[in-house]
Amino acid sequence: MVVACLTLSGAVGVFGFSFGVGSVVAGASVWQTCALSLFVFTGASQFSAMSVIGAGGSLGSALGGALLLAARNGVYGLTMSRRLDGSLGRRLLAAQLTIDETTAMAVAQPSRREQQIAFWLTGLALYAFWNLGTLVGALTGRAIDPQTFGLDAAFPAGFVAMVWPLLSDRRARLAAAIGAAVFLATVSFLPVGVPILLSVVGVLVGVQRPVPPPVVVEVSPP
C-alpha cells in the first residue's frame, strides 16, 4: 500500500507541475495557481478551467466545464461515506481529499480499517505532492518562455495522460469519441468554452444499461 501510495504521489507531483506551468501560461498569477491547487484540489477541474481561460473563454464557461468535472467527486463521496467514520470535523477534512485516486486506493483494500488508512495516507501524500508540484510548475512557467519550450503542450499532454487509463472501458471510449466530435462540430460558431460544456452529452452513453457478462454454461459429462 505504501509503495503504491508513493508511486501515485510522484505521478501526482508531475501532474501538479504541469498544471502549475499551464496555469500561469494561461494567465493566472503564481498565487492564484497555488490557491486553485490548495482549495479546489481536483485536478481535471483545475486543468479544464485554466485551459478555457487561456483560450479566451468567459468566466462562466470556464466554471461550467470545471464544475461538471467536479461533480463525480460527489459519487466518490457516496462511496467513501460507507467506509469512513470519525467526528464531523474529520469528515469535513476527508471531504476535501475525496477524489479519484484516494477513492480508488481505499476501495482496493480488503478491510474497513485498511480502507481508512489507505484513504488518509493517499489523501495527505497527494495533497502535499500536488501542491508542491503546482508551486514549482508555476514558478517555472513564470521564469521561462513557454512557447520556446513547448509548455503550451503541457495541458493537452496532461489531458492525454489523464484520459488514457479510462479508455480501457468500451463505454468510456464511446463517451470520449462523442465528446471530441461535439467539440469539433461546434468550435467554429460557439463562444470559446461552450463547446467544452456541450461535450458532456457524451455521458448519455451511460443511460444504456451495461451488457451483463456472458453466462458460462458448464457442460458436465453425464
Place this chain on the structure above:
Amino acid sequence: MSWTLVIVLAVGAYAFKVTGLLILGGRTMPSVMERCLVLIPAAVVSALIVKDTFSTGQELVLDARAAGIALAVVAAWRKAPLIVVIVLGATVTAVIRQI
C-alpha cells in the same frame, strides 16, 4: 485573471465532495445517474485534448502541438510513465516549432 474563478470553483468543488460524503451519506444514487457521472471525465477531457491540440480560440488549426500530442498519445499507449508523456509532448512541440 479574476479571483472570482478561484473562489467559485473552490466552493463548488468542495460542495460536491461534501454533498456526497456528508449530506447524502450512505444513501444510494439511481444507478443510471452514477453510470453517467463517472463518464464525465472521458467525454469532457477528450474534448479538452482536441481543443488544446487543434484549436486557437474559435479556429481549428494544425500546428506544432499536433505532432507533440501525437507522440504523447503514442507514449501513453506504450504505457510510458506520466513524466515521459508530458515531457515528450512539450519537447516535440518545441522542436517542431524551431524548424
